[in-house]
Amino acid sequence: MTYASLKPVSHAFVQRKRLIFVRVAAVLAVLLLFLTKPALSEGSNGHEMLEFFGFCLVLACVAGRLWSILYVGGKKNEELVSSGPFSMSQNPLYFFSTVGAVGIGLLYGSVLAALALGLASFLIFRVTARKEAAYLLGKFGPAYLAYTKRTPRFWPNPLIYSDGDQMEFSTRALKRTFFDGLYFLAIFPAIELVEYFREAGLLFPAFVTIY
Template sequence: MAYTSLKSAPKAFDQHKRLIVVQAAAVMAIVLLLFSKPFLSEGSNGHELMETVGFGLVLVCFLGRLWSILYVGGKKNNELVVAGPFSVTRNPLYFFSTVGAVGIGLMFGSVLAAVMLGLASYLVFRFTARKEAEYLAGEFGAAYTAYANRTPRFWPNPLLYRDEAQWLFSTMALRNTFRDGLYFLALFPVIEAVEYLRLSGDLPTLFTVY
């Protein structure tokens, strides 16, 4: 189900600052990856298990974002979408992105990196979600208030799930989200390559991350 705005509302939240913060965090993560090593040695059972769990979370992120964009792609800020993933959380895209950030840390083999990346993502998306909620409340009024009262802002509640018989989605938005999601998946071979260079002595190790 989707509600269409019938009136003008305050300008939608500018995502530029959020993107800058996310990009800065990504750069920091790359530095951490290149010049540090995980506490659990590469090849150990613990490290391999952590990598597998991390890759699983990144895959959940990738599929979850595609699922979410099927409902909201091309409609964001123009319609109030309340079905599918948006029936269990108001911000499924942000939730799945945070899951992916945690997964990236675990793929590196570090619980600390997973916590730091997940927390950074959560804080950035929490702030963004609050600003977007203010905009949507002004845009959709009572319909958004009712939706917000029954739907968690971030952490999903599967018991609230409901769907609709059919919907239209933007193929362009789906394609862009698929492309963006590939960056998450591409980190797996990158991490493996960095591990190889570190073990061969071609990449210096400055510190250990637990």
């Protein structure tokens, strides 16, 4: 995505549509659990290792999203936030959400599922980020262009981290982001429950094995 090719727009991207899509995708991912199973069996060393790393990534996702919303909550698309996590990446919320998607795939015990979910999230948020960038370019002009030149679009660069002396945040936005994070955390018990029922013979056999 090159900012020189962007056409400024006067209306902000509707975040609610993205959130609805993400939640629907999460529900579909859980439903797919009933049709597939990981190649690594539950309780094996490989499966437990993937679950551990997956859970760590999901926790990093929730913590990173809460950290990001402390800086941008209540000000998104209204102010040009460039401190804290936004000094390292233009889209830290999307980065941490993608990390969480990869974590969910690993929680399931499948590297392939982790890669697929991570790629799908990256592509979805790439489209969203481009629409937001067009709006911010139209709203803040040269200041936003200067910000994009010094800050990576997606992958954070800790070496350029900077922070302000004062920070105001929205408790409402923080609370909303916390409950959104519960969607990621809720996937873990859902996966464990499905695996338990399958091992106990209470579910029909999976149709597809994924690695």
